[in-house]
Amino acid sequence: MALQVYNTLTRRLEPFQPLAPPWVKMYVCGPTVYDRAHIGHAMSAIVFDVIRRYLQYRGYRVVHVMNFTDVDDKIIQRAHALGVNPFDLAQQYIDEWFDHVRALNLLPAHYYPRVSLIIPQIIDMVQGLIEKGYAYEVDGDVYYRVRRFPHYGELSGRDVDEMRAGARIAVDERKEDPLDFALWKAAKPGEPAWESPWGPGRPGWHIECSAMSYYFLGEQIDIHGGGTDLIFPHHENEIAQSEAFTGKRPFARYWIHNGMLQLRGEKMSKSLGNLITVADFLAEHEADVLRLVVLSSHYRKPLGFDDKVVEDARRGLERLRRALRPSRGTLTEGEAVDALVEQVAQAREGFVAAMDDDFNTAGALGHVFTLVRAINTARDAGVGGEPFAQAVATLLELTHTLGLELHAESTVVADAVPFIELLVEVRSALRREKQWALADTIRDRLAQMGVVLEDTPQGTLWRWA
RNA sequence: GGCGCCGUAGCCAAGGGGUAAGGCAGGGGACUGCAAAUCCCCGAUCCCCGGUUCGAGUCCGGGCGGCGCCUCCA
Numbered sequence: 001m002a003l004q005v006y007n008t009l010t011r012r013l014e015p016f017q018p019l020a021p022p023w024v025k026m027y028v029c030g031p032t033v034y035d036r037a038h039i040g041h042a043m044s045a046i047v048f049d050v051i052r053r054y055l056q057y058r059g060y061r062v063v064h065v066m067n068f069t070d071v072d073d074k075i076i077q078r079a080h081a082l083g084v085n086p087f088d089l090a091q092q093y094i095d096e097w098f099d100h101v102r103a104l105n106l107l108p109a110h111y112y113p114r115v116s117l118i119i120p121q122i123i124d125m126v127q128g129l130i131e132k133g134y135a136y137e138v139d140g141d142v143y144y145r146v147r148r149f150p151h152y153g154e155l156s157g158r159d160v161d162e163m164r165a166g167a168r169i170a171v172d173e174r175k176e177d178p179l180d181f182a183l184w185k186a187a188k189p190g191e192p193a194w195e196s197p198w199g200p201g202r203p204g205w206h207i208e209c210s211a212m213s214y215y216f217l218g219e220q221i222d223i224h225g226g227g228t229d230l231i232f233p234h235h236e237n238e239i240a241q242s243e244a245f246t247g248k249r250p251f252a253r254y255w256i257h258n259g260m261l262q263l264r265g266e267k268m269s270k271s272l273g274n275l276i277t278v279a280d281f282l283a284e285h286e287a288d289v290l291r292l293v294v295l296s297s298h299y300r301k302p303l304g305f306d307d308k309v310v311e312d313a314r315r316g317l318e319r320l321r322r323a324l325r326p327s328r329g330t331l332t333e334g335e336a337v338d339a340l341v342e343q344v345a346q347a348r349e350g351f352v353a354a355m356d357d358d359f360n361t362a363g364a365l366g367h368v369f370t371l372v373r374a375i376n377t378a379r380d381a382g383v384g385g386e387p388f389a390q391a392v393a394t395l396l397e398l399t400h401t402l403g404l405e406l407h408a409e410s411t412v413v414a415d416a417v418p419f420i421e422l423l424v425e426v427r428s429a430l431r432r433e434k435q436w437a438l439a440d441t442i443r444d445r446l447a448q449m450g451v452v453l454e455d456t457p458q459g460t461l462w463r464w465a
Numbered sequence: 466g467g468c469g470c471c472g473u474a475g476c477c478a479a480g481g482g483g484u485a486a487g488g489c490a491g492g493g494g495a496c497u498g499c500a501a502a503u504c505c506c507c508g509a510u511c512c513c514c515g516g517u518u519c520g521a522g523u524c525c526g527g528g529c530g531g532c533g534c535c536u537c538c539a
Contacts, residue, residue, distance in 0.1 A: 011469090031539070044539035074537065156534085157468050163535080205537085227539035232468085234538090259470080260533065267533080296488075297478060301471070302532065312477060312489040319488080322502070350486090354479080363479045366487035376503055380496095436498060443500075454501045461502085 003058060006300060006358045008231060008255040009155055013358060018222040019253065024055055024062045025217040027252070028109075029209060029226035029234070032069040033093035034078050036277045037100055039290065039305065040227075040261040040268055046291055047258040047299040048225050049106045049403055054355050057401045065216045066109040067209060068094050070116050071202050076191055086192055087116065100278045104287045105405050113212040115203060119194045122203045122211045125245055126183045126196075134244040138174045140186030140199040146179040149240045155255060156232035181237055183207045206237035213251075214242065224252035228259055228300075259302040276305075288404050289313050295361040295402055316369075320399065321406050323372040324392060328458050329382035336381040340374055344391045347371035351398050361402060368398050420451055424460050427453075 003016040018024045028048045031041050052062050070090035079086035094114070101108055115122070126142050129135040135144050146152050146160065153160050163179060182204035187193030193200040203211075213221055219242075226235065235255065242251035260267060263274045281290060292313040297303055331337055347367045354363035375391050399406055423442055430439040443453045450465045 029539070032537080038539090041539050047539090072537085153468095158535080159467085162467065225539095228470085229534065229538055232535065258539070260539075262532075267538095292488095293477095301478095304477075308489085309477060315490095316488050325502095354486095360479070362477095362488095363486075366479060369487050373504085380503060431498085434498075440499070447501095452501065454503095455497070455499095456502075457497095463502095 003055075003356045004358055005254050005256065007253075008257050009250065009252075011157075014254070016254070018060065019220060022059060022061045024060045024223065025065075025221040026052065026055075026062055026223040026225065027065045027067075027209070027213045027217060027221055028224075029230055030066040030068050030112075031093075031097065032072050032074060033090045033097070034072065034074040036093065036279060037097055038268060039276045039278060039281050042100065042104060042278045042281075042290060043261045043294050043303055044225075044227050044258050045101075045106055046104065046294045046403070048256075049104075050295065050299075050361060051223075051225070051256065051359055052107055053401050053403055054359060063217065064107070064109040065111045065113065065212065067212050068097070068112060068114040069205065069208060070094065070114045071192060071208075072115075072205065080190070090114075090116075096279070100282075103282055104278070104290070105403055107403075111216050113216060115208045116192075118208070118211055118215065119203070121215050122207055123184075123194075123196050125207060125211045125214065125241070126203075128245050129183065129241065132244060134240075135183055136176065137184075137198050140184075140201055141174070141182060142184035142198055143175055143180040144183050144237065144240060145176065146181070146240065147177055149244055151243065151249070152179075152240050153236065155239055156236050158232065158236070181206065181233065183241070206234055207241055209234070210238050210241040210245065210251075213238075214246070219246040219248050220250065221252050223254045223256055225256045225258070228257040231255075231257060258299045261303045261305050264306045285310065285314065286317070288317050288406065291403055292317050295365055295404075297362055299359060299361070317404075317406075319372060320368070320395075320404070323375045323395060324406060325379070325461075327379040327382075327384040327388045329379065329384035329388065331381070331383045332385040332387055336378055336383050337387045340378040340383055340387055340391055343371065343374035344394050347374070348394060348398065351401075355401075364398075364402070368395070368402075371395055371398070420446070420462060424453065424462055428460055431455075 004013045005016045006012070007014050026048070028044075031037060052064055055062050068090070070087070075086050075090055079089045082089065100106075126135060129144065130137065130142065133145070134148050135142050153163075160179065184196060184198060184201050184207075185204055186198070187200040187202065191202065193202055213224070224235065224238075239251050243249045262268070263276065266274065268275050289310060290313075293305065293309055294303065296309075296313065296316075347370055350367035350370070351364045354360040354367060357363070371391070371394065375388075375395060378388060378391065396406070423446065427439050427442040430442070446453060446462070447465070452463050452465050454461045454463075
C-alpha cells in the first residue's frame with residue numbers, strides 16, 4: 001500500500017506521486033497578520049505539520065513554504081485605528097506567530113515570505129499577465145480577466161456562467177466583467193504604496209501566493225494547502241494566475257484543505273465574540289492537548305471544539321505519558337515478551353496503513369493506544385530489558401511522527417519538588433508503621449495541592465494532577 | 466439560488482459491501498491497608514424511508530437534521 005491523498009481538485013483519493021521524488025514542494029497559506037492568531041489558525045498549522053512529518057517519516061524530503069500576508073486592508077484599517085504603523089503592527093503578530101511555532105512544536109517552514117518583501121516579483125508577475133492578455137489596467141488598478149482562463153472554476157466546482165458575482169457586493173463598473181478580480185490596487189491616500197508601471201499601489205490578495213510559490217518553489221509544486229474557506233476565491237484565483245503566467249498545469253498537483261474548527265457548534269469569529277486565541281489556550285493548556293484534539297478527528301472534517309473535547313484529550317494525553325514509565329521487570333523472553341513484540345509490530349503496521357489513507361490520524365491514534373495497552377500489560381507481567389525498551393521506543397517513534405512531545409509536566413513549580421519528595425518519604429515511613437490515618441492525610445492534602453500519589457510494589461510514585 | 470461536507474454508543478471518533486477500532490465518561494471484577502495507576506469484563510436496531518445485492522453504517526434514490534463556502538477569513 002502506498003500513500004493516498006485526497007485531492008480537492010479531482011475530489012478523489014489519489015496515489016501520492018510528487019514531481020521529483022524524494023522532494024516534495026509544499027506551500028501552505030498562512031495568516032493575514034492583522035490580529036492575534038486563534039486556535040483555528042493553530043489547527044491548520046498542526047494539520048500541515050503532521051502531513052509534513054508523515055511525509056518525512058515515509059522518506060520524502062519536504063520543502064515547506066508558508067506566507068504572511070502583511071499588506072492588506074484589515075491591517076491598514078487596524079493600524080489606523082490604533083494609530084500605529086501598519087508594518088509594525090504586522091511585525092508584532094509575525095513575532096507572536098513564531099512564538100507559537102515553538103510552543104506548538106511546529107516544524108518551522110523553510111521559507112516565510114511576506115508580501116512587503118516581494119513586491120518586485122509580484123509586479124513582474126502582474127506585468128507578465130498583462131503581456132499575455134490575462135490582465136488589464138484601469139485607472140491604476142490591474143484586474144485579472146477571468147473569462148480568458150478556460151479552467152476557471154475547476155477547483156471549486158463552479159461554472160463561470162452561473163456565478164452571481166456582485167450578488168452581495170456592489171460591482172465595480174470599471175471592470176470588464178464582474179468576475180474579474182484585482183491583481184494590483186491603486187494607492188489611496190494614507191495607505192502604504194509601492195511604485196509600479198501603473199502608478200503607486202499595492203498588490204491584491206491572491207497574487208502574492210502565486211508569486212511566492214513561483215519564486216520560492218518554481219513553476220509547479222506538489223502540495224498546496226490551506227483551509228477549506230480558501231478554496232474559493234483565493235485558491236481558484238491562484239490557479240488562474242499561476243497557470244496563465246507559466247503556461248504549465250497543474251500549478252499544484254495536490255490541493256489539500258483542512259476543515260474549519262467550530263467552537264461549540266458555531267464558527268469562531270470576532271463578531272460572535274467566541275474567539276479563542278492561541279495565547280489564551282496555551283495559558284491554560286499544554287500544546288500537546290491542542291494537538292491531540294486536532295489528531296482525534298480527520299483533518300478534512302469540521303473540528304468540533306469545546307471544553308469536553310479538550311478535557312478528553314488532556315486525559316488521553318496522560319494515558320500516553322504513563323505508558324512511557326519504565327519497567328522494573330527483567331523478563332526478556334517468554335510468552336509475555338512474544339506477545340509484546342507481536343503487538344508492537346502490528347501497531348506500527350496499523351499506524352502506517354491508517355496514515356497512508358489520507359493521513360487518517362484518528363485511525364492511527366487507535367493503533368497508538370492499542371500499543372499503550374500492550375506496553376502496560378507487558379510491564380505488569382514483568383517484561384523488561386530490550387524488548388520493553390523497544391516497545392517504548394516504537395511508541396515514541398509513532399507519537400513523534402504525529403508531533404506529540406509527551407514531555408513531562410511543566411517545571412514551573414520545580415522549587416516544590418524537594419518538599420514533595422520529603423513528604424513522600426515521611427509518608428512511606430508512616431506506612432511502614434501502619435499509621436494509615438496520618439499517611440492518608442498527607443496523601444489527601446497533597447492531592448488538594450495537585451500532587452497525586454501512587455503506591456506501587458516498587459515504592460510510591462508522585463505526579464502533578 | 467449555486468457548490469460542497471456531515472449525521473456511527475452518554476460525549477469525541479475511525480471504518481466506507483461480509484457482519485462495528487480507539488479515547489473520555491459510566492458499571493462490575495483483579496491488584497491495594499484504603500486509594501491511585503494498571504489489567505480483565507460489560508455497552509451501538511451505524512438519522513429515517515425505499516432500492517440494488519446471497520449479504521448495506523458501507524452502493525443508489527428520496528426525505529429529515531446540522532454545517533461550510535459563494536464577501537475578508539486557516
